[in-house]
Amino acid sequence: MTKEGTKAPSGELDPREQVVSRLTGFGDLLDDDIHQLAAMGGPVRQLARGEEIRAEDDAPARLHLLIQGWAASAITLANGSRQLTAVSLPGDVLGLPTLAIEQPIDTLVALSDVVLCDIPVDKLAELFCVAPRLAFLMFLVSQEERSLAMERIALMGKAPARTRLAALFVRLHERNSQLSVEEPLSFFMPLTQKDMGDLIGASAVHLNKLVRDFRKEGLIEIEKRFLTIHDHPVLLETAGVVKWRRSQPAWIPS
Amino acid sequence: MTKEGTKAPSGELDPREQVVSRLTGFGDLLDDDIHQLAAMGGPVRQLARGEEIRAEDDAPARLHLLIQGWAASAITLANGSRQLTAVSLPGDVLGLPTLAIEQPIDTLVALSDVVLCDIPVDKLAELFCVAPRLAFLMFLVSQEERSLAMERIALMGKAPARTRLAALFVRLHERNSQLSVEEPLSFFMPLTQKDMGDLIGASAVHLNKLVRDFRKEGLIEIEKRFLTIHDHPVLLETAGVVKWRRSQPAWIPS
DNA sequence: CGTATAATTGATAGAAATCAAGTATCGTGG
DNA sequence: CCACGATACTTGATTTCTATCAATTATACG
Numbered sequence: 307m308t309k310e311g312t313k314a315p316s317g318e319l320d321p322r323e324q325v326v327s328r329l330t331g332f333g334d335l336l337d338d339d340i341h342q343l344a345a346m347g348g349p350v351r352q353l354a355r356g357e358e359i360r361a362e363d364d365a366p367a368r369l370h371l372l373i374q375g376w377a378a379s380a381i382t383l384a385n386g387s388r389q390l391t392a393v394s395l396p397g398d399v400l401g402l403p404t405l406a407i408e409q410p411i412d413t414l415v416a417l418s419d420v421v422l423c424d425i426p427v428d429k430l431a432e433l434f435c436v437a438p439r440l441a442f443l444m445f446l447v448s449q450e451e452r453s454l455a456m457e458r459i460a461l462m463g464k465a466p467a468r469t470r471l472a473a474l475f476v477r478l479h480e481r482n483s484q485l486s487v488e489e490p491l492s493f494f495m496p497l498t499q500k501d502m503g504d505l506i507g508a509s510a511v512h513l514n515k516l517v518r519d520f521r522k523e524g525l526i527e528i529e530k531r532f533l534t535i536h537d538h539p540v541l542l543e544t545a546g547v548v549k550w551r552r553s554q555p556a557w558i559p560s
Numbered sequence: 561m562t563k564e565g566t567k568a569p570s571g572e573l574d575p576r577e578q579v580v581s582r583l584t585g586f587g588d589l590l591d592d593d594i595h596q597l598a599a600m601g602g603p604v605r606q607l608a609r610g611e612e613i614r615a616e617d618d619a620p621a622r623l624h625l626l627i628q629g630w631a632a633s634a635i636t637l638a639n640g641s642r643q644l645t646a647v648s649l650p651g652d653v654l655g656l657p658t659l660a661i662e663q664p665i666d667t668l669v670a671l672s673d674v675v676l677c678d679i680p681v682d683k684l685a686e687l688f689c690v691a692p693r694l695a696f697l698m699f700l701v702s703q704e705e706r707s708l709a710m711e712r713i714a715l716m717g718k719a720p721a722r723t724r725l726a727a728l729f730v731r732l733h734e735r736n737s738q739l740s741v742e743e744p745l746s747f748f749m750p751l752t753q754k755d756m757g758d759l760i761g762a763s764a765v766h767l768n769k770l771v772r773d774f775r776k777e778g779l780i781e782i783e784k785r786f787l788t789i790h791d792h793p794v795l796l797e798t799a800g801v802v803k804w805r806r807s808q809p810a811w812i813p814s
Numbered sequence: 815c816g817t818a819t820a821a822t823t824g825a826t827a828g829a830a831a832t833c834a835a836g837t838a839t840c841g842t843g844g
Numbered sequence: 845c846c847a848c849g850a851t852a853c854t855t856g857a858t859t860t861c862t863a864t865c866a867a868t869t870a871t872a873c874g
Contacts, residue, residue, distance in 0.1 A: 332660070367807075381714035384800030385723075389714040406586070406704035408805040411711055428811045434696045435813050438688040441695065445688070448702055450660035455709040457665060460635035460643040462716035463761025466829070469639075498852065507717025509831055514854060546638030551662040553621075557682045559689050720861070752820065763863055768822060 324485045325373060328397040329443045331484065333558045342437040346371075346429040352421050355496070359414035359422065360401060368424045370400040375420030376496050379403075379412040380504070390505045392455065393417065393497075395481055399425075402448060418496035418531075439559050450552065457547065462507050465546065470506040471516050472545035475526060479535060480550050495533035578739045579627065582651040583697045585738065587812045596691040600625075600683040606675050609750070613668035613676065614655060622678045624654040629674030630750050633657075633666040634758070644759045646709065647671065647751075649735055653679070656702060672750035672785075693813050704806065711801065716761050719800065724760040725770050726799035729780060733789060734804050749787035 319327060326335060326343070335343075350373070353359060359370055359377060377394045391412060394400055404410045405427065434441045454477070461470045483489040497505070503513040520526045525541050527534040535541060542549075573581060580589055580597070589597075604627070607613060613624055613631060631648045645666060648654055658664045659681065688695045708731070715724045737743040751759070757767040774780045779795050781788040789795060796803075 379710065381710060383714055383718050385719065387718040389717040391710040391713045403703045403706040403710060405809065406700050406807060407707055408807050409802075411707060427809075431696060431811045431813045434688070434692040434699070438692060438695070441692070441699075442685060442688045445695075445699055445702070446660050448699070448706065449657045452657040452702065452706055452709065453661055453665060455706065455713065456633065456635060456645040456657060458713055459645045459709065459716060460637055462713060463643040463758075464637050464641040465639065499854095500852080504717075510853085511832080511855090512830055515830095518854080548663075553660060553662050555659065555681075557685045559685045753822095754820080764821085765823090765864080766862055772822080 318486050324396040325371065326397070327484055328447055329440070331552050332443050332446045332555065333439075335443075336439065339437055339440045342433060342440055346425050346433070348424045348426065350421060350423045353416045353419065355416055355418050357416050359416060359420070360404075360410065367401065367405060367427050369402065369427060369430065370414065370422050370424055372396055372398045372400060373421040373423060376417040377420055377422075378415055378417050378501075378505075380415050381412045388504050389507065390501065392451065393478070393481075393505065396485060399444070399447075405430075417501060418494075442559055446555070454550075467506060467508040467512060468516055468519070469544060469546055470508070471502065471513070471520070472525075472541050473547050474502065474506055475533065475535065476542055476545045476547060477550065478533070479538075491536075491538065492532055492534040494531060495528070496531045572740050578650040579625065580651070581738055582701055583694070585806050586697050586700045586809065587693075589697075590693070593691055593694045596687060596694055600679050600687070602678045602680065604675060604677045607670045607673065609670055609672050611670050613670060613674070614658075614664065621655065621659060621681050623656065623681060623684065624668065624676050624678055626650055626652045626654060627675040627677060630671040631674055631676075632669055632671050632755075632759075634669050635666045642758050643761065644755065646705065647732070647735075647759065650739060653698070653701075659684075671755060672748075696813055700809070708804075721760060721762040721766060722770055722773070723798060723800055724762070725756065725767070725774070726779075726795050727801050728756065728760055729787065729789065730796055730799045730801060731804065732787070733792075745790075745792065746786055746788040748785060749782070750785045 318324075326340065329335060329343075360368075372394050374396055377398075377400060378390045379392045379394070379400070381389050381391055383389065400414050400422075404412070430444075433444070457473075461473055465473075478495060479491070479493070482493045482495075486493075499513050499517060500510045502508075502517075503510045506513075508516070517526075517528065521528075523537075523540075525535070525537050525544070527536060572578075580594065583589060583597075614622075626648050628650055631652075631654060632644045633646045633648070633654070635643050635645055637643065654668050654676075658666070684698075687698070711727075715727055719727075732749060733745075733747070736747045736749075740747075753767050753771065754764045756762075756771075757764045760767070762770070771780075771782065775782075777791075777794075779789070779791045779798070781790060
């Protein structure tokens with residue numbers, strides 16, 4: 307395991323802050339909530355890039371709170387090709403969709419070296435009884451991810467690969483900015499070109515040509531696992547999406 | 561408004577049963593839960609095929625419980641093309657993903673004549689406080705839909721249109737079967753070829769050729785808004801997906 | 815019975831996959 | 845410190861799939 311994914315550039319929030327940042331995006335956490343959240347955490351694990359996060363025989367389903375590094379949910383189709391259905395950054399809870407079905411349809415894979423902690427599902431059920439406000443915030447986060455998934459479906463179905471790649475960079479930049487006090491245009495992005503291809507539904511070869519084009523046009527630069535956005539306005543224009551804005555609902559339970 | 565979408569062929573559950581069937585799939589509802597659920601319902605509306613379910617200026621976000629007919633969530637991209645991101649059948653709650661964001665990214669459209677009732681969001685927030693078990697079941701349904709969305713992303717990214725269409729038919733058949741006491745191989749399916757194309761990310765022209773192929777091969781038949789599956793095993797094989805099985809979690813809060 | 819919507823068919827063009835081969839980069843161990 | 849193997853990246857040629865265009869035929873509905 308190398309040190310990538312564990313480094314903390316200045317300007318980044320500390321890991322604990324990153325974890326709650328996903329929830330506080332919708333509403334403040336009460337001290338009591340934070341206690342409940344901390345109580346859910348089990349032992350901390352570290353995995354190297356490429357390793358699987360969820361064991362095949364994880365009979366009593368578990369959730370995984372990502373503390374450091376990037377992960378993804380991957381589906382392997384009958385024809386053998388791999389598609390990444392979602393990227394996860396620190397603060398995300400992995401494994402929720404699988405709660406609803408008997409057999410997981412996806413595998414959870416570390417895209418960089420990661421640190422995470424496992425959470426037994428009954429802790430989640432408990433949460434709905436003892437901390438309804440917190441449960442509701444988690445519900446909202448899941449709905450946000452559904453919205454993101456819907457956007458991805460639309461892009462995959464009707465937009466050319468160039469557009470999809472631009473949209474990927476835009477959304478990754480936004481998501482990364484939530485983990486930081488500023489909004490840095492250069493940030494840790496450990497995806498290989500193969501990974502990016504698997505995310506937007508393009509071959510590694512085709513993706514390489516798209517990245518080359520973006521580079522030539524002065525839109526972005528990728529170097530040493532860091533993505534730099536040089537021309538954010540044009541990138542947004544190319545992606546054809548608008549800035550992602552979370553709601554600040556007034557109707558959260560107290 | 562024609563009568564399609566309001567007819568109830570023998571073998572179908574009555575509307576009220578259909579509505580709770582989505583939740584009871586994961587665990588029994590208590591009498592108290594059913595009371596809570598009924599209390600959420602507002603006035604009933606009817607819309608004709610093609611109409612929009614959510615008004616643009618729906619400032620205080622509302623949810624929509626679909627009682628009869630089919631609906632879909634549609635995204636229109638910058639290039640003007642329309643993609644349907646999810647189909648909804650009776651019993652589904654529409655509008656949840658939008659709770660998390662300031663501006664809806666999708667519109668909700670009636671795919672057949674529909675009957676639905678609106679639900680104010682604060683009712684949902686209330687639910688988390690007074691009926692944690694019911695809230696948890698709704699949480700699970702959302703996770704199931706996330707899983708389905710992930711599968712669709714994978715198919716869109718890496719599977720040819722033929723596979724995607726087969727998968728659409730398979731999943732629609734399963735979803736329809738939940739609304740019925742049997743598992744009929746012929747059922748109401750009001751999608752036009754344009755709709756199906758928008759769902760799987762294919763042009764209407766290409767979709768027509770796929771349907772023709774399926775017909776010639778004796779896989780399916782579409783007639784008068786009814787889909788008949790003639791060769792289910794081969795259809796499953798073509799789709800390259802496995803039967804969808806909901807979990808029966810033992811850890812639901814009581 | 816006419817008009818609009820939906821379905822159908824063939825021809826052409828474009829986007830992206832696959833194939834094939836070569837180059838760079840990086841971590842590892844001698 | 846350098847050589848080595850593995851992984852990642854790069855490029856051009858060819859093939860496959862699917863969109864678009866253009867027209868025609870059905871079907872539904874007022």
